[in-house]
Amino acid sequence: MSSRPNASASESDRAPITLPGLRAMKAAGEPVVMVTAYDYPSAVAAEHAEADIVLVGDSGAMTVLGYDSTVPATLDEMLMLTRAVRRGLRTPILIGDLPFGSYEVSDEQAIETSMRFVKEGGCHGVKLERGGRTSVARARAIVDAGIPVMGHVGLTPQTATALGGYKAQGRTGAEGATIVEQAAALQDAGCFSIVLECIPSPVTEALMPRINSSVVIGIGAGPATDGQVLVFHDLLGIREGKGAKFVKRYADLQDAMDAGVRAYAEEVRSRAYPAPEHGYAMTDDEIIALKVALDDWRHAG
Numbered sequence: 511m512s513s514r515p516n517a518s519a520s521e522s523d524r525a526p527i528t529l530p531g532l533r534a535m536k537a538a539g540e541p542v543v544m545v546t547a548y549d550y551p552s553a554v555a556a557e558h559a560e561a562d563i564v565l566v567g568d569s570g571a572m573t574v575l576g577y578d579s580t581v582p583a584t585l586d587e588m589l590m591l592t593r594a595v596r597r598g599l600r601t602p603i604l605i606g607d608l609p610f611g612s613y614e615v616s617d618e619q620a621i622e623t624s625m626r627f628v629k630e631g632g633c634h635g636v637k638l639e640r641g642g643r644t645s646v647a648r649a650r651a652i653v654d655a656g657i658p659v660m661g662h663v664g665l666t667p668q669t670a671t672a673l674g675g676y677k678a679q680g681r682t683g684a685e686g687a688t689i690v691e692q693a694a695a696l697q698d699a700g701c702f703s704i705v706l707e708c709i710p711s712p713v714t715e716a717l718m719p720r721i722n723s724s725v726v727i728g729i730g731a732g733p734a735t736d737g738q739v740l741v742f743h744d745l746l747g748i749r750e751g752k753g754a755k756f757v758k759r760y761a762d763l764q765d766a767m768d769a770g771v772r773a774y775a776e777e778v779r780s781r782a783y784p785a786p787e788h789g790y791a792m793t794d795d796e797i798i799a800l801k802v803a804l805d806d807w808r809h810a811g
């Protein structure tokens with residue numbers, strides 16, 4: 511797997527982010543910026559923004575592959591997206607999101623899958639969902655195999671059916687406490703970072719003092735985390751279903767894409783495109799030679 515620095519992505523001279531560097535940011539209270547990416551241009555945008563962590567999210571199943579949930583994403587699909595992202599990045603930490611079914615079966619399966627993200631996808635680490643016994647054991651096994659792991663608790667989309675849909679989690683005291691305990695268990699298992707998705711801010715506030723080594727990244731978990739993550743398509747307004755409450759839109763690219771493609775289609779239909787400046791010239795001599803070669807004088811204008 512080549513990890514050449516990309517020409518268009520190497521304008522900044524920022525040093526690559528490291529895991530100790532991330533921990534130092536947590537200690538210093540410096541917000542950690544994480545964003546998803548699924549292909550080369552989204553990766554280049556993340557690089558240009560100096561994102562600290564880039565996640566090839568299994569949300570790509572929905573944002574770029576068009577599935578209606580993250581569940582169908584396969585390992586091969588995720589690896590193809592990951593390799594494209596790798597080519598656009600130089601400095602952020604790159605994390606691969608283990609797709610549903612690629613890590614639950616056994617520690618061996620989890621390690622083999624994670625190794626593919628590292629060796630074929632060029633990832634620094636992987637992310638897995640849920641904080642129950644099985645996920646905590648898998649996290650520990652992957653860490654023991656030498657691969658950094660990011661946990662993910664709260665709303666875990668791969669098992670959304672069991673959670674009652676894409677709903678905020680931990681809204682009762684008991685359920686909030688369970689999320690805090692799951693995060694602590696993932697920290698004990700050696701996770702360098704933990705994502706908190708779609709939970710009330712008071713749960714996050716109760717959790718933060720207990721998570722002193724893992725870098726806590728929130729998405730719909732309020733402002734108390736060490737950092738934030740959003741889905742690339744959500745923050746840019748590239749629409750896919752109904753947006754969650756936690757999404758803030760910083761651009762309206764779907765509208766811009768629609769307008770651009772519509773304008774092109776109109777100009778093809780009206781023959782306004784292509785104009786002379788989009789064409790390639792030929793010398794008069796070569797035009798004559800072409801006509802001679804085709805014995806086409808009679809039809810020539």
Ligand SMILES: Nc1nc(=O)c2c([nH]1)NC[C@@H]1CN(c3ccc(C(=O)N[C@@H](CCC(=O)O)C(=O)O)cc3)CN21
Binds near residue numbers: 580667741752
């Ligand atoms: N584009 C995209 N962005 C994401 O953040 C995302 C995905 N896709 N796919 C996988 C999951 C699904 N996610 C979602 C999807 C919807 C809500 C949502 O609409 N939540 C309701 C909660 C309402 C309630 O708890 O009662 C909301 O209003 O925010 C939340 C997370 C997060 N992930």
Ligand SMILES: CC(C)C(=O)C(=O)O
Binds near residue numbers: 565567662705707741
């Ligand atoms: C929202 C983030 C944390 C994620 O898991 C994804 O994009 O798949």
Ligand SMILES: [Mg+2]
Binds near residue numbers: 568569580607
């Ligand atoms: Mg995911």
